[in-house]
Amino acid sequence: MKESSLPADNLNRTVDLAEARSRHNLGARRFAVACLVLGLGLVASVVLATGIGRMDVGWGAIAAVVLSKLGFHTGALDRTTEVVIWGIRLSRVVLSGLVGASLATAGVIFQGLLLNPLADPFTLGVSTGAAFGVALLVMLGVGGSFLGLSPLPLGALAGALGAMAAVMLLSRESGRIRKETLILAGIVVSTFLAALISLIKSLDEESLSAIVFWIMGSFSGRGWIHVGFLLPYLAAGLALGAVYHRELDILALGEEQSHHLGVAVAAVRLKLLLGASLLTAGAVSVSGVIGFVGLVVPHLVRVLAGPSHGRLLALSAAAGALILIWADVLARTLLASGQELPVGVVSALLGGPFFFYLLKSRRSRGMW
């Protein structure tokens, strides 16, 4: 059954088309503006966050260091200032931004895929699974790197996928994944694995702070090498999200309708779960378990950008980066003693009440 697609003689229809097209373009323009605003906000945040810390560095020094690293000749720089700005602060700010982007996009994918507003890498136990994978490798003494890739993210990926599978199995009831039990299963798996991580660490006789690092998450002492660890995972996860965002939209209608519309449901779901697990594994392997970013950011962005996953993924990545950069600034400046808080503590303090709000709100029960 084929019809001529554009009846040029029908004025009404062409008016309709022009109107729909202009609305579509308007949406695209607003999206572009949102991207621009968030992008500028990100650049500003990176600079500002780099300037904040115990040692005062001027904006001029930051600009000079960045320019010199980009290959511009800027004259002599104080060695200490350069190390603080480039080696300590900027790398950490960039890393926290990338981790925020990873966790937020993983949250978007998990929420869309599982049709669950409370799903995110942390509540599903995937983050703790990844942390367990890393802890196991560290205990076994596997480290170093080959071909520029650290084995730690691979351990994290294995742990993330394992935890994901366990949660799916636990919440499955007669062939269907129950929405209500999904998060419960995530918490069970997460609690159990957190206990195992503690066990591993005490067997390994490491300091308590290291345990806290994996369970609460922190960027303390992280640098460019970790940015390198994370980037391939972030890129792969984002690419999977970008390629399959339309399928995510359709999957939000449920399994049957997705099938009717021509989505190869099982295969696409597997790829997207892999994408979200890659994002989580990359993030956790460099920063430990940081909760609530993946939960809160997609909801905030959805209010502004609507339900379409293409836009949701892009804007959530940027917003997640923004939020975690500032959460980490709080983590390292909040205590007057100059001691650092784990950034996971800050994100949980900010995100916990939001989680509660979601549980209570009509939105999460009625609409979706």
Add this chain to the structure above:
Amino acid sequence: MVIRVEALDLGYEGRLVLTGLNFQVDRGEFLGILGPNGSGKSTLLHALSGLLPPKKGRIIVKSEPLGGLPSRLRAQILAVVPQSTDVRFPFSCLEIVLMGRYPHRRRLGTLTDADLVWALKSMRRTTTAHLKERPIIEVSGGEGQRVVIARALAQDPEILLLDEATSSLDVRKKLEIFELLKFMSETRGLTVLCAMHDLNLAALYCRRLMFIKHGRVVVDGPTDQVFTPAILREVYETPMEVVRHPGHQRPYAVMLPLSPGTREDEAAMEALEAAQS
């Protein structure tokens, strides 16, 4: 011939629902699938849509086994309007209808004018054009169902499967949808298969009827020949007469009250109550 069903057995875990199905559907046919509750109408549509793999036998769609068709190709040929659709994300109705273009769109391609035209045309046909910008979660059940029908039409399918798709619509909207389906089947060669409960709506629009009962096809033939009191009584175990409207000559089923014997249990229950007190 667009659909051929050969020696088909259908069922779920350890339970056969339909057995020994053999039939063909030609291009442009308008087939109503009728039968009492639980007779297997929905199961048959599930299988024809590719959701439920056959226990035995084959479903051939356009000379290809249904199970062997890649998902996107299958969705270009076959569209489905399910019984009810529950959308929880606030997509606009136009976005929902545009999802019908998914099997035709390239993976990373942008939205083309042809896609938009198809979506708008389908919305006009189902009188939902005014809902374009409304979020699907805010429209009424009947409007939502028509949006889903528009989405199925936007798939530009050759076969349309409807499972009780108009049950939630009022009389006028029901007739509008069936007029549209009739138009599409007569002028565009769309093959329509709909499972339904409304006998008279079926008699009015379907040119062929298939009655299913107890997991078997009781009778399958042109509406004029099979829409008879004897067959209706047998299938529904209900006293019925078929009259003809003097104007348009379509058969019309009239239900009669059940015979008094069917409620004889009531006396026994009253006796039981009396004994208790």
